[in-house]
Amino acid sequence: MASITEVARLAGVSAATASRVVSESDYPVSAAARARVLDAARELDYVPNALARGLLKSRVPVVAVIVHDITDPYFSEVVRGVEDAASNAGYLVISCSSERDPVREASYVRLLRSMRAAAVVFAGSGLDDAAANAEIERHLAAMRADGAAIVHLSPHAGGDPEVGVDNAAGIAAMVVALVGLGHRRIAFLAGPETLFVARERLAGYRRGLEAAAIAYDERLVARTGFDLAGGALAVDLLRATEGTGSVTAICSANDLLALGALQRLAALGVGVPDGVSVAGFDDISTAALTAPSLSTVRLPLRELGRLGFEQADRRLAGEEPAPRRLATEVVLRASTGMPGTGLGSGR
Amino acid sequence: MASITEVARLAGVSAATASRVVSESDYPVSAAARARVLDAARELDYVPNALARGLLKSRVPVVAVIVHDITDPYFSEVVRGVEDAASNAGYLVISCSSERDPVREASYVRLLRSMRAAAVVFAGSGLDDAAANAEIERHLAAMRADGAAIVHLSPHAGGDPEVGVDNAAGIAAMVVALVGLGHRRIAFLAGPETLFVARERLAGYRRGLEAAAIAYDERLVARTGFDLAGGALAVDLLRATEGTGSVTAICSANDLLALGALQRLAALGVGVPDGVSVAGFDDISTAALTAPSLSTVRLPLRELGRLGFEQADRRLAGEEPAPRRLATEVVLRASTGMPGTGLGSGR
């Protein structure tokens, strides 16, 4: 591969001049020299070495997105949003699936630090795990000191996200919508307690109940993993609990839980929504494809990613942009309806 | 951020010695010096600069995956497979959504070249677009000459993939399975003609018909985009064609097409499978979640990604691994059954 030196030699100028031309510096270069350099660069198929450049600038045009799992439609959508904005700005996007494993996450962040990534966007919620967060925070501090931008899209140990959605308000709105349909016994699939975002959503559930003057009943809250399997398990847990037969609606902290519940309910012969109504949260692309199609709360995921990059970009430019909070929207599809026969029905 | 020089100074040794310790070279270093260097590195929170290292080695521990769209479950699954294998080997994964736009793809490859990515894995099928492929090929040639590994997981302009599946055999097997259920009039949603993989799958459809001694009928083949919208459109196209009312099964070149068809058929009031049977291809995670759940051909997508990285890794190690072909498997779910009332039924 040709280097700037070879381009300079072919063009009959110094490396400095060649560099000024190809990197579009505003240092003045005569038109003649400029043309010769451009010709030489084309001739040699010159592509600048981003590593050499990065070594000097202590930053390489790469933004990383830390997700829990790239195959989760929630995260792939966010990553796509980051990528749309980032590629316009000439950045590449690294995606890291941490599987919610703090050790993996830490080793990713270390690698990103060693690569001098310009920015790190944390798409997933942080975990409440002090020991693990310590190492991550050490790396992040070093990166920040070095000029990198760190952006969170979900609540985390360090506080609120720079760009995010109002999770509590979103869930509360769904609870209110369910109440509007006539439901009074509404269960909640809460996901894991260690996840900050899950806590916010649980708080939203409580707030929604409060707004409807319905008493909070701990027995109606199922805490499981944040995925399909967790949703199925939650249904079983709920049904095994005393006093849940009269539940007519299940509100979920995310779509995957709701989808898992849907599958399990179908297997159990509980109709949806004529037995129980089921609502999700996130509006991942699959939600509209299931049968019955899933009522949920739409999060502008791609937009979230786009704004996440934009926030990072402005930070890199030395600005101090204000935090952003995006609006959510309740989307009622076929999985919710008037109160039915209840969770206790079916086989 | 501390450099190796500072570590060396604190340890009271030369940079060379410090480097030999932290990079685990097999050059002999006394136990005493080694311990002092390790202590100093820990003390200074030293993390080697991957750019400096990469500048020297002309390669950075990054593997890129070129996909059409990371939000397509097919691709996110493949990317995840690459990542699983790559992160074990200490690599980061860059994903690039080209949107099947050759210009975008070319600019991504250029960026990867400038970054000295160690490997590029093309997850999606190539497009038959000579002009666009020329620039890409120029960059790839330079990267290969520089020691990078290029791996394709789908057929492309340059020929067969290094790791891939037998698309034709997979589709043919599904056609045979449909024939086994009693179908004789089987339509095919082919996707775009310009996509190499779509051509292979169409060939598989013809081969399957041939095996069942059914004449190929061009009117039963719908060529559209490779996504949900394409599937819906294909149903409309088919229904607008003379002589398709008797079609009892729709075989699709990928799951997204089949899912789009499913949605459209539901809207049209054509039952599945009692009106027509619908079959997909790929077995993306959504396929099992729809209603009716989608019969399809399972591709080991994650495994494909894993092996793609492994192939790249072995190439980087100087080996010349043999191409791999992975087996596919017909998965019959609820969207297929005995021949029904036909595509012409419904509203």
Place this chain on the structure above:
DNA sequence: TCCCGGCCAGAAAAGGATTACTATCGGCCC
């Protein structure tokens, strides 16, 4: 005529790590 400012070109240093090469020292063989 002399000096100064503007324009442009180039030399050289810096950024961080690796490695080929050189150097030192103790010990061993003849």
Place this chain on the structure above:
DNA sequence: GGGCCGATAGTAATCCTTTTCTGGCCGGGA
């Protein structure tokens, strides 16, 4: 005792680009 070898340590070159600094040259003002 001289020469040589093995084990370590260090020096310096190298990867490629950017940028600061120096300097040449030309035109214009005093």
